[in-house]
Amino acid sequence: MSIPGTGAPAPVPVTPDAPQQLTESRAGGAGGGSMWWRHALGILALVWALFPIMFLLSAALNPSGQLNSSSLFPTDFSMANFQSLSQDPGRPYWTWYKNSLVICLSGALLSMFIASLAAYAFSRLRFAGRRPGLLALLLLQLFPAVLALVAMYITFSRIGDVLPAFGLNTTMGLILAYMGGAMGSNVWLLKGYFDTIPKEMDEAAIVDGASHARIFFTMTLRLVGPILVTVFMLGFVGLFSEFMLASVFLTDVDQQTLGVGLWGLSRGIDANQRFGFFAAGSLLCSLPVMILYLAFQKQLVGGLTQGSVK
Amino acid sequence: MNKSIYVALKWVLIVVALVFVFWLAAQLAMQGAWLAVTLTAFVGLCILLIYSTKRAVPMKYLFPGILALLGLQIWPMLLTISIAFTNYGNGHLGTQEEARNQIVANSVQEVPGSPRYKASVAVKSGQPKATGPLKLLLTSPEGKTYVGDPKEGLSELPEGDVTKSTIGKITAAKGYDVLNAREINARGKDLGELAVPTDDGGGIKMVGLSEAFVGKATVTYDAAKDTLYSEVTKKTYAPKNAFYTATDGSGDTFSQGWRENVGLANFKTIFTDPTFRSGFFKIFVWNVVFALGTVLLTFILGMLIALLFNHPRLKGKGIYRSLLILPYAIPAFVTALLWKGMFNQDYGLINQTLHLGTDWLGNPWAAKAAVLITNLWLGFPYMFLVCTGALQSIPGDVQEAARIDGANAMQTLRKITMPLLLVAVGPLLIASYGFNFNNFSLIYLLTEGGPFTGGNATIGDTDLLITLAYRLAFSGANPSYGLASAVSIVIFALVAIMSLPGFRATKALEEIN
Structure with a gap:
């Protein structure tokens, strides 16, 4: 639950070559005379897509660090805003960064693990309740996770009374809360991919005397590597952007994630004076996700088109 | 030989999981949450049954997911539904009994000449100091140390777990975070309403930043009629709409309400x-x-x-x-x-x-x-x-x-x-x-x-x-x-x-x- 990237199911079975649909198409050939208007409109689209990013960059480099002196193009070049990130104990940017990374990495890894265990059972094993189980998973997605926020808050406040390490305002508590999304549409995505791996391989391994655990951990998990990467990425990016649960759970400034911290920054009366801090911080926290996107474009696009939206 | 390592690993994991479950159940038992203890024990039993035998292979793979699904998706869903039919919220957080004890404890007034405790304000470790439920850490005139909770009353703190200042005020205690003067000031409103009930029907309240008095309640509870009587206002209060409300028709209520079932009232409000x-x-x-x-x-x-x-002929698409x-x-x-x-x-x-x-x-x-x-x-x-x-x-x-x-x-x-x-x-x-x-x-x-x-x-x-x-x-x-x-x-x-x-x-x- 509450992983925005996996909020809605559009369960289309994935095939291993799905991402390749998006590879560069067909023959090159010389650019004809009719191409110039496509480029002109294309550049217009780029201007629309990039001007806010340009503004963010320019504001981050703006030495005065205020909103009113920030412009679309940098007029001056200064690292003052980046240095200010580590100077204000009331706004511990690098602590937020660390919290975000810890929560998103462990949350994405754990939910990927839980989901692939379940997907393996649904794809490879036959048992009573298999079909209803798959259907139930799909139907449960009808209830948007965000709606249970109040209940989650109350539940974790109670957990905190008994186990303070897993209560509200803790990293572990938030990671645990995010596990509710582990069994979402990811199971369908994974199962679809697991199905494409020939069963004969399992059977051969069984004949060779391998146990089910050995088959799963040493063979199947390796064969489904690409989809694991996709699911991990989707989970990471989704958790990185998650704001609602984090904002309710994390009240101490030292426990907050980047989203909650930067939001707090934008609410104060001095928000406009701190725009440079915000811009520098935003730029640095967008970079890892942008790099992930560009590096894993094909896997992500393949995964995105198979069933989740932002 | 290779195989036995994995078997050993499996058993180590099972034992670790069971130890954790047992520890969790013990913690819950100390809090008296018996339903949660039962559930935890059941989960522990499931772990043992599923992973120690060679049977139930699909369950071995599905169990973590099912646990996550039940605990973090189905349970919040059911809880949402059940809360929707209550007045749960600010002023209606606890039970009627807790609200009553609060009212009685809050009404205490200092009896001249009664002993004063040394007191500091704290929250449980891990709870935020700005919003977490407050506790009083008290040192009696005889030097015994207690923790006071507005719902549960006084419970003794072991001598070894606390650090005291020269005047006897507790400055640190195991399991609690003590608030400093600035943090106490920020919680002024909550502290004004904080009173720890004592067994004889009185209560303990803070005065200033480091002392608390034990006083006598001015509000008394009549269990037979389920009403409260206040010596200060000379009025009788009966339960109405989850508040103790004055029976004389003036509409006076105590601010401490309780959580109760309100049927479709919330839906009625919406529409x-x-x-x-x-x-x-x-x-x-x-x-x-x-x-x-x-x-x-x-x-x-x-x-x-x-x-x-x-x-097809456009360049630079990538x-x-x-x-x-x-x-x-x-x-x-x-x-x-x-x-x-x-x-x-x-x-x-x-x-x-x-x-x-x-x-x-x-x-x-x-x-x-x-x-x-x-x-x-x-x-x-x-x-x-x-x-x-x-x-x-x-x-x-x-x-x-x-x-x-x-x-x-x-x-x-x-x-x-x-x-x-x-x-x-x-x-x-x-x-x-x-x-x-x-x-x-x-x-x-x-x-x-x-x-x-x-x-x-x-x-x-x-x-x-x-x-x-x-x-x-x-x-x-x-x-x-x-x-x-x-x-x-x-x-x-x-x-x-x-x-x-x-x-x-x-x-x-x-x-x-």
Whole structure:
């Protein structure tokens, strides 16, 4: 639950070559005379897509660090805003960064693990309740996770009374809360991919005397590597952007994630004076996700088109 | 030999899990949460049964997922439903007995000459000092140390767990975080209402920053009639609407209420309360417009750009695509906050560049436009990507056949390409609608549901149902979990009704193998 990237199911079975649909198409050939208007409109689209990013960059480099002196193009070049990130104990940017990374990495890894265990059972094993189980998973997605926020808050406040390490305002508590999304549409995505791996391989391994655990951990998990990467990425990016649960759970400034911290920054009366801090911080926290996107474009696009939206 | 290592590893993991479960059950038992102890023990038993034997192989793989599903998805869902029928919220957090003890303890007045305790204020370790439930750490005149809880009363603190100052005040205690003077001041209001009940019907209250007195209650409880009598006001109070209310008709109540079942009252409020009735409809309409508008705008723009670049002889497509997905790659909270800065009326980039004076986030219509523009920027790359994928999977010979049959470019687009494209991306459009219907973070980070015009502080002009529910539960003047849960259930009903036709049409339901 509450992983925005996996909020809605559009369960289309994935095939291993799905991402390749998006590879560069067909023959090159010389650019004809009719191409110039496509480029002109294309550049217009780029201007629309990039001007806010340009503004963010320019504001981050703006030495005065205020909103009113920030412009679309940098007029001056200064690292003052980046240095200010580590100077204000009331706004511990690098602590937020660390919290975000810890929560998103462990949350994405754990939910990927839980989901692939379940997907393996649904794809490879036959048992009573298999079909209803798959259907139930799909139907449960009808209830948007965000709606249970109040209940989650109350539940974790109670957990905190008994186990303070897993209560509200803790990293572990938030990671645990995010596990509710582990069994979402990811199971369908994974199962679809697991199905494409020939069963004969399992059977051969069984004949060779391998146990089910050995088959799963040493063979199947390796064969489904690409989809694991996709699911991990989707989970990471989704958790990185998650704001609602984090904002309710994390009240101490030292426990907050980047989203909650930067939001707090934008609410104060001095928000406009701190725009440079915000811009520098935003730029640095967008970079890892942008790099992930560009590096894993094909896997992500393949995964995105198979069933989740932002 | 290799195999025995794995078997050993398996047993180590089982034992670790069981030790954790046992420790958890012990913790719960100390708190007296017997239902939770039973559940925990049951989970422990399941772990043992499933993983120690060779049977139930599918369960070995499904168990972690089922646990996550039951505990973190089904349970919150059921809890939401049960809360929706209660008045749970600010002033109605505990049971009636707890509220009564609170009232009695709160009414204590110092008896001249009675002993004073040395006291410090603390929260349980791990709880936030700014909002966590407060406890008093007390040192009696004889030097014994206690922890006082407004609900549970006094319990002894072992001598070895505390550090005391020279005057006997506790400065640190195991399991508690002591508040400093500044933090105590910030909690002044909560502290004023904090009283620890004692066994003889009195209570302990703080005076100043480091002392507490034991006093005699001025309010007495009549268990036979379930009424309270106050010696100060000389009135009798009986339970009414989850408050002890004066029986003389003056309407006086004690501020401590309790949690009770209120039936359909929350739903009635949503549909009949004057503010809500008109507001709820207004929000619902905007909610649909927002979700539909977002899907349409992002789809049209994304599709146009995809068609633009869907030409075999166009060069540099890879670079265009990499740059165009950047808005999608930026975390959504950065996008919302960045545009919030750009929409600033006085200093924002938009007004500065276009020489406008529009109050983007303060004018109801401008704010709606601002929200849609931001979401268009955020969402069009996704549509561009999925349309590109869908366009490339349309076989070229279909379009070629149309051309041979004499169709011009426009006709091919309208009659051949578009229908095939819509078939491919249709489910994704529905999913996108469903997601945006509850797109909390965009709205909340950009406008917080505002602007709030016409003196209406409950219903904002860009509010979605989900931001309304959030505000009702967490940030209003009078947070009400019950009402917020009721709103959540109404949202769920609306979403379910809207998505059922699409759900039934989903092929996947028939294709499970």
